[in-house]
Amino acid sequence: MPPLSVMFKTVSTDCNLDCAYCYYRESLEGTRVRRRIDPRLLETFIPQYMAYVADARAASFAWQGGEPTLAGLPFFERVVALQAHHARPGTTIANALQTNGLLLDDEWGAFLKRYNFLVGISLDGPQPIHDQQRRAKSGRGSFDLVMRGIDVLRRHGIDFNVLCVLGPHNVGHPGELMAFYREQGFTHVQFIPCMDFQAMEPEKPPVFQVTREEYGAFLTSAFDEWHQDGQPSLSIRTFDNFLQSYVGVPNDLCVHDDKCDAGIVVEYNGDAYPCDFYIHPRWKLGNVVEQPLREVLYSPIRAAFIRQKRPLPSACQECEWLAVCKSGCPRNRAEDGGGQVPDYFCASYMQLFSHADARLRELTSHVQRRQRYLHQLRLEPKLADRKGDVCPCGSGKKQRHCCGAPDAARSYVFRV
Ligand code: SF4
Numbered sequence: 001m002p003p004l005s006v007m008f009k010t011v012s013t014d015c016n017l018d019c020a021y022c023y024y025r026e027s028l029e030g031t032r033v034r035r036r037i038d039p040r041l042l043e044t045f046i047p048q049y050m051a052y053v054a055d056a057r058a059a060s061f062a063w064q065g066g067e068p069t070l071a072g073l074p075f076f077e078r079v080v081a082l083q084a085h086h087a088r089p090g091t092t093i094a095n096a097l098q099t100n101g102l103l104l105d106d107e108w109g110a111f112l113k114r115y116n117f118l119v120g121i122s123l124d125g126p127q128p129i130h131d132q133q134r135r136a137k138s139g140r141g142s143f144d145l146v147m148r149g150i151d152v153l154r155r156h157g158i159d160f161n162v163l164c165v166l167g168p169h170n171v172g173h174p175g176e177l178m179a180f181y182r183e184q185g186f187t188h189v190q191f192i193p194c195m196d197f198q199a200m201e202p203e204k205p206p207v208f209q210v211t212r213e214e215y216g217a218f219l220t221s222a223f224d225e226w227h228q229d230g231q232p233s234l235s236i237r238t239f240d241n242f243l244q245s246y247v248g249v250p251n252d253l254c255v256h257d258d259k260c261d262a263g264i265v266v267e268y269n270g271d272a273y274p275c276d277f278y279i280h281p282r283w284k285l286g287n288v289v290e291q292p293l294r295e296v297l298y299s300p301i302r303a304a305f306i307r308q309k310r311p312l313p314s315a316c317q318e319c320e321w322l323a324v325c326k327s328g329c330p331r332n333r334a335e336d337g338g339g340q341v342p343d344y345f346c347a348s349y350m351q352l353f354s355h356a357d358a359r360l361r362e363l364t365s366h367v368q369r370r371q372r373y374l375h376q377l378r379l380e381p382k383l384a385d386r387k388g389d390v391c392p393c394g395s396g397k398k399q400r401h402c403c404g405a406p407d408a409a410r411s412y413v414f415r416v
């Protein structure tokens, strides 16, 4: 069986913040309410899931919300106990937690470190920018509390990445954001343009909070900051994804992959959906408490969803960037109600590709040379001792100024 990633809406829409742009702000009933995953869901789902991924020996859980830490540590302790109990020996279990960081303390830190959780933390930039949108219900900004949560992660040596939502509050400040993230020593950052839509209303055209031009200008400036003369040291997910496509490895972001994601999203009550943006009865795949998991996974709705990028809008079929862009996200095609116009951010992607193509090609050659060098090194380990020689990666530089340079490993390109 292929690997299957599952995203849990751990507490449904419940959250301890009230960010103005939240697309998961309202429940199906129209209000934010306190909900928790029924323990029966874990007891029923995890054994079936672990059996499903037993051959692949890879399990992938993402815990989202609302704010998933509201479920409390005992909930997550039960999760990891069930995972360990039902996993086939040798299975790699990956847990990712997307949080606003407000509830993180040393007890959480010790737990997340012990079970090697990857944490995504929402931070929109330095305080004056972040606090414009990411506030408590009282109106108070959350920056200080988020930074306190990040401090917990750092003290416990937990891997984390930063999720930055781009809206009117920060899209005009790419330099400031990049400088802030570098100054803070963050290593992995993801930008997501803000869309003002509800996940529960997929038929409604989204309203976008940033224009195509603004997003395009942001991407091109951020790319220049990221590139650093061919030695990027900070991982920016959008650029990493495009570089993956240039190199020819599968893209790990569905928006720029050939098809929609094949994972599932599970709500607090066991209802399953194909995507975080399609939490709607029309797209319900089934219920993982009431039905066997395989029945949910083999739902014809899921099969249709995975194929929904096709047919491509005619503009995409003729586009010179199709191999890299893969036509974007179908949710962003809803402008005409029929899904036949390209992704709303098409012009932004084109702006970036025209701006960055030559440098992405150079980086691609570098990555490929490096891959060849590593392959050679596996066959001939003594190559690594010849420091005075021209680098076998093919760059034409001396080893000590190329792959053998003391800071080479710090370059993002060397880690692709
Ligand atoms: S609709 Fe968009 S976000 Fe959802 S799986 Fe498809 S590409 Fe990804």
Ligand code: SF4
Residues within 6 Å of the ligand: 315, 316, 317, 319, 320, 321, 322, 325, 326, 327, 328, 342, 343, 345, 346, 347, 349, 350
């Ligand atoms: S850049 Fe635009 S036209 Fe080209 S593949 Fe992407 S969405 Fe389609």
